Amino acid sequence: MKSKIIFFILFSLTALNSSCESHKSSQTLTGLDLINKEAMELISGRKVGIVTNHTAFNAEGKHLSDILYEMEDVMLTTIFAPEHGFRGEAEAGEHLSDDIDPVTGAKIYSIYGSTRKPTKEMLENVEVLIFDIQDVGARFYTYISTMGYIMEAGAENGIPVIILDRPNPLGGKVEGPILDMKWSSFVGMYPIPLRHGLTVGELAQMIKGEGWVNNTESLDLTVIKMKNWDPNMYWKATGLEWIGPSPNISNLNQVAVYPGMCLFEATNFSDGRGTDHAFEWVGAGFVQSNELIQAINQYDVKGLTIQSHEYMPVDIPGKAMNPKFKDQMIHGLALTVTDWDEFESVRFGVICLKVLLDLYPDDFLISRERWLNQLWGNETLGEMLLQNASVDEIIASYQDDLNEYRLLKNKYALYK
Secondary structure: OHHHHHHHHHHHHHHHHHHHHHHHHHOOEOOHHHHHHHOHHHHOOOEEEEEEOOOOEOOOOOEHHHHHHHOOOOEEEEEEEOOOOOOOOOOOOOOOOOEEOOOOOOEEEEOOOOOOOOOOOOOOOOOEEEEEOOOOOEOOOOHHHHHHHHHHHHHHHOOOEEEEOOOOOOOOOOEEEEOOHHHOEOOEOOOOEEEOOOOHHHHHHHHHHOOOOOOHHHOOEEEEOOEOOOOOOOHHHOOOOOOOOEOOEOOHHHHHHHHHHHHHHHOOOEOOEOEOOEOOEEEEOOOOHHHHHHHHOOOOOOOEEEEEEEEOOOOEOOOEOOOOOOOOOEEEEEEEEOOOOOOOHHHHHHHHHHHHHHHOOOOOOOOOHHHHHHHHOOOHHHHHHHOOOOHHHHHHOOHHHHHHHHHHHHHOOOOO
């Protein structure tokens, strides 16, 4: 009997260990997890500048800056901080100042504000540039614009650029119109759809391959690919810890609704800023929640639960100051994505805009028309809404361009 118990215990421990090893082997490995194997010959003996923020951790919980600082043959000299800063604590649009990192002693330069592309002077002590930032998969999320500027700076100054790839939390699915380059801005610099379906590594390859930055032919670009990831995966399948890449996107539900709900930035309708639930709580003082839900339910919205909700936007330092309807209790919606495959965030955003214009023509306003055009990527959304076009007509208006983009996307796919 005793021998049977011992055998059972040993068998259980073996099975548990095997299960743990299997889980470990199936976890997605980011470019940073593979830096020691794939990039050492590119950075060894060199002065390194990194473009990064608080999301650049490996599977063992170590930050890119600390990993490089501890390498004997690598000199971390410079840190370039994007929107929200090196530590990710600044709210959207806040301009940042330069500093010194107290841990590594590296010089920190802000490249969000008056300077968005590193200058020659900033790069004096840099021999190779590494980009490692978690993206969310939407064209107007500014980290990918920063990446483009870094690539251009590398090309112009003869500095190799290394992209440490990370998952697109929205997977490989694409939605929305292709950017018309006459509306190119920091919230959309390249002719890609609103929901682009690329990893940052794939997008970097596309930017180089299509010549979307100056001096492309001089760009020395290396992408450190991930392992155990494919475009059909969403974040929960990666086994990675989610780190909110900006103050108002702290959870994955916010990521899922963001591509559509961010369009409310151009209106007098609250996008949830001023709460801890930006983009997943939306509303206004002039709406009736149940009436709004009933109108939305006339459309075939899949993969989403919509509930009536009341909330009060307030000042939250580091997240939102002077939000719409500040200190007012407003009526609105609480959005929860239940099926990431089924839910189409851009289409849902169009539905909401259409319903609000129909229900509240005297109250709901597209208050920042130019901003809407920049976010959408062209002027057609506002024009078609004001012409009373249907949701299906708006969605159909860009499908041919989207199909062409899918072919381009396949050309630069790094993961099958």
